Each structure stands twice: as C-alpha cells, then as structure tokens.
Amino acid sequence: MxxxxxxxxxxxxxxxxxxxxxxxxxxxxxxxxxxxxxxxxxxxxxxxxxxxxxxxxxxxxxxxxxxxxxxxxxxxxxxxxxxxxxxxxxxxxxxxPKEYVKKLVIEHGIIRKAFEITKPLTKKKEESTNGAESVFNP
Known part of the structure; x- marks a missing residue:
C-alpha cells in the first residue's frame, strides 16, 4: 500500500x-x-x-x-x-448499509490483499485460504 x-x-x-x-x-x-x-x-x-x-x-x-x-x-x-x-x-x-462496504471489498479484491499482508504474520501454516476467499469472490 x-x-x-x-x-x-x-x-x-x-x-x-x-x-x-x-x-x-x-x-x-x-x-x-x-x-x-x-x-x-x-x-x-x-x-x-x-x-x-x-x-x-x-x-x-x-x-x-x-x-x-x-x-x-x-x-x-x-x-x-x-x-x-x-x-x-x-x-x-x-x-x-454495510453491504455497500462489502461490495467494495469484493470489487477491489481487498480480501486477497488482506491475506497477503497477514499471511507472513501467521505462525501456523494454513492448509488453504481458498474457502474464505471464495466467500468474498463468488
């Protein structure tokens, strides 16, 4: 950023x-x-x-x-x-309404950007983030 x-x-x-x-x-x-x-x-x-x-x-x-x-x-x-x-x-x-912000998150791929920032901070290796990401990127 x-x-x-x-x-x-x-x-x-x-x-x-x-x-x-x-x-x-x-x-x-x-x-x-x-x-x-x-x-x-x-x-x-x-x-x-x-x-x-x-x-x-x-x-x-x-x-x-x-x-x-x-x-x-x-x-x-x-x-x-x-x-x-x-x-x-x-x-x-x-x-x-909060849906307005959620729409922005989806449209601008923000959940992916958040994963990129937090992944190096996570000590335990995640098996997959695809499940959570698919919630925001249908």
Missing amino acids: ADVKAPVIGRDALGREVKDLSVIPWWGVDRKEIEWYPKINYSVCARCGLCFITCGRRVFDWDTEEGKPVVARPYNCMVGCNTCAILCPCNAIEFP
Missing part, C-alpha cells in the same frame, strides 16, 4: 490538530470515490457533541453559532467505521 502522508490543515474547535486524511487511499481506492461518511439527522440530534469529541479522524466540526456538530471532512471518515453512530444517544447519525 502507498505510504502517503496526510497534510495538517488546521485545528478544530478544541484545538486538536486536523489532517486531511482524504488524500490517503483506502486499499488503493481513491478515498473521494467512496461515499462512506456520517450524515446527521438534526431533527433528532440532541447536540451533545459526543460525535465531535470522540471522532479520532476529525470528521466533525462544531458550529459555534448553532451549537451543533457538522460533518466538515466527510472523506476523513474511515471506511467501515460507524463508531459515532453507535455512540450517538439519539440515533441521529446514519451511514450507508
């Missing part, structure tokens, strides 16, 4: 460093080609800020005028991560 450095693009409302993680491909796929990021339903959002405070990838900013979180850097979101939605006490954060 490419060793791309993410540039620092500023600081968030809490003074934390913000990097542009959208420049880092996801398994060789341009991150901006993948529509995986949170959407906030403000009609149920409590505006507690838990998503803003806990997201380690600085996807959210805080709108100081309105007192609410905003998705400021959607492509900083790690593909497949939905921690903010899980933590949201109001279920106000939505993501695409």
Whole structure:
C-alpha cells in the first residue's frame, strides 16, 4: 500500500490538530470515490457533541453559532467505521448499509490483499485460504 502522508490543515474547535486524511487511499481506492461518511439527522440530534469529541479522524466540526456538530471532512471518515453512530444517544447519525462496504471489498479484491499482508504474520501454516476467499469472490 502507498505510504502517503496526510497534510495538517488546521485545528478544530478544541484545538486538536486536523489532517486531511482524504488524500490517503483506502486499499488503493481513491478515498473521494467512496461515499462512506456520517450524515446527521438534526431533527433528532440532541447536540451533545459526543460525535465531535470522540471522532479520532476529525470528521466533525462544531458550529459555534448553532451549537451543533457538522460533518466538515466527510472523506476523513474511515471506511467501515460507524463508531459515532453507535455512540450517538439519539440515533441521529446514519451511514450507508454495510453491504455497500462489502461490495467494495469484493470489487477491489481487498480480501486477497488482506491475506497477503497477514499471511507472513501467521505462525501456523494454513492448509488453504481458498474457502474464505471464495466467500468474498463468488
């Protein structure tokens, strides 16, 4: 995988460093080609800020005028991560269905790439990975 450095693009409302993680491909796929990021339903959002405070990838900013979180850097979101939605006490954060990510895994041969990375780390020789691989490559 490419060793791309993410540039620092500023600081968030809490003074934390913000990097542009959208420049880092996801398994060789341009991150901006993948529509995986949170959407906030403000009609149920409590505006507690838990998503803003806990997201380690600085996807959210805080709108100081309105007192609410905003998705400021959607492509900083790690593909497949939905921690903010899980933590949201109001279920106000939505993501695409998990099938969307599974389709990407299949289309881009990601399971094969993962096997290539983890195989040297495995002490016990595997008899075959074909069974697991066939699940993702029908």
